[in-house]
Amino acid sequence: MSQPAPPLAQAFDHWLAHQRVAGRLRRGSSEAVYRAMWQALSAWCTAQRPRLRLADLHGEQLLRYLASRHGQQLADGLLTPRYQQRLLSLVRRVQTHEAWRRQQASAGPAQALALVRSAPAGRAAALPAGQPAAQSEPPLHLLPTAVAQLQALLTQAVDGRWQTSRDRCAAALMLGGGLGPGDVRALRLDDAARQPGANGPRWQLAVAANGSAPAHSAPLADWAGAVLGAWLARRAAEGIGGPWLLPSTRSGKPWGKVAQYVAAQRVLADAGLPDAGGGSFPLRHSFALRQLQHGHGADTVAGWLGITDPQVMLRYQHVLAGWPSAARNEASSARPWPV
Structure with a gap:
């Protein structure tokens, strides 16, 4: 041994x-x-x-x-x-x-539940009294209340600058499709396609390999697909060029890492959510937790995320197990598409 x-x-x-x-x-x-x-x-x-x-x-x-x-x-x-x-x-x-x-x-079960219930909307947990803030681990995800708050912003119509539509679309692809920041920057126009479904066509993305993550298909939740459709219509109406789905300029230049990071922080601020650390990765992690919460199997969610390491999914399941039962058991009948 x-x-x-x-x-x-x-x-x-x-x-x-x-x-x-x-x-x-x-x-x-x-x-x-x-x-x-x-x-x-x-x-x-x-x-x-x-x-x-x-x-x-x-x-x-x-x-x-x-x-x-x-x-x-x-x-x-x-x-x-x-x-x-x-x-x-x-x-x-x-x-x-x-x-x-x-x-x-x-932490005992009652204490763990108290920590989750008392956490601010944008943070995954609070510290017990007397423990310095420096001893906390930055949260990896948004709580369900914060997810709902952000989703409400992302699904609003945007009448202002086209960049605001792009920024919110990128956030929707992360929160409603499980993409990471690098994934959304690498998307090309022809990576987005509508696939037939029982309730009509649905949006799906072809995500390129990124680091240890293989190339994979990422279906979008219906609400995120609607945000993507609105962005594509706005993109065409504005005459924005280039092959990138989410370009940085009207001429179609690729979106830079720093510019996308700043844009994601601006979207979170517009939704009234504090910067909880981890850049915009908490949106991807929130997607994973939400799908597990609604009854999708770990293997299915891993496929949508492009995850091959089973330890990553165990981590998500461990986080979900610490949520109050009312939030953990919202599992609807498992559907072949994200929610």
């Missing part, structure tokens, strides 16, 4: 898994750098007497470690000031996540 992972390695693995689900590690190179940094730190902690734990990694101990490594060649180069800053940030983030994870695990 294999031995359990040492606590330091285990804490890092928990944090890393959370970052993958949150969409905060999109490049394999970033993950490799963080892992190399953590392995070097763990080896040093293990060699100390007494052996250092995660909770010991503060002030004096971290200064001792940095001093021991100063000037040495590491996997990604010299121990530069930037490397040191990244290491300190990594330690803080792993400690924060571990504290959050233990708080979630130790």
Whole structure:
């Protein structure tokens, strides 16, 4: 029987898994750098007497470690000031996540439900009294009340700038189709098509491969399909050119990462929702939770999201299990299309 992972390695693995689900590690190179940094730190902690734990990694101990490594060649180069800053940030983030994870695990059912019920509309959980805000883990998703609030905005007619229609369409594709920010920027006009359905044609998107996610088909919830249809009509009426479904300019230039991020934050602000961290990825995660909540199978939802790692779906199911039963059991008869 294999031995359990040492606590330091285990804490890092928990944090890393959370970052993958949150969409905060999109490049394999970033993950490799963080892992190399953590392995070097763990080896040093293990060699100390007494052996250092995660909770010991503060002030004096971290200064001792940095001093021991100063000037040495590491996997990604010299121990530069930037490397040191990244290491300190990594330690803080792993400690924060571990504290959050233990708080979630130790909360009794009644306490967990109280946390969910008392959370503000835009946040997934609140902290118990007395716990510093820095110890909380940024929420990965919107609560159902916040989803409804955002959806109400996205389905309103837009009479202003065409960019506002584009921005809200992008948010609708994430909240109503499970796409990530990179997915919506990469969509071309011919990636959107109406497919026949029992209740009439429905919109479906051909999503290109992105990182570890394979190319896949993403059906849209009816309300999101209506938003897409309205955007396409507006796009044609405005004479917007280029092959991209959601271009950045009237001439059709591709939408940049930073510009799309700013636009998503503006949409959330217009809906009266605070920035809960994670950029616009919480919309994708909210889509996944909503489909599970309404009775769609984990394999079906994974296919819509382009997810191949079963641990990601287990994470979603764990989050859903912490919701109040009234919200968790809204499952309608499972339909072959998102809601």
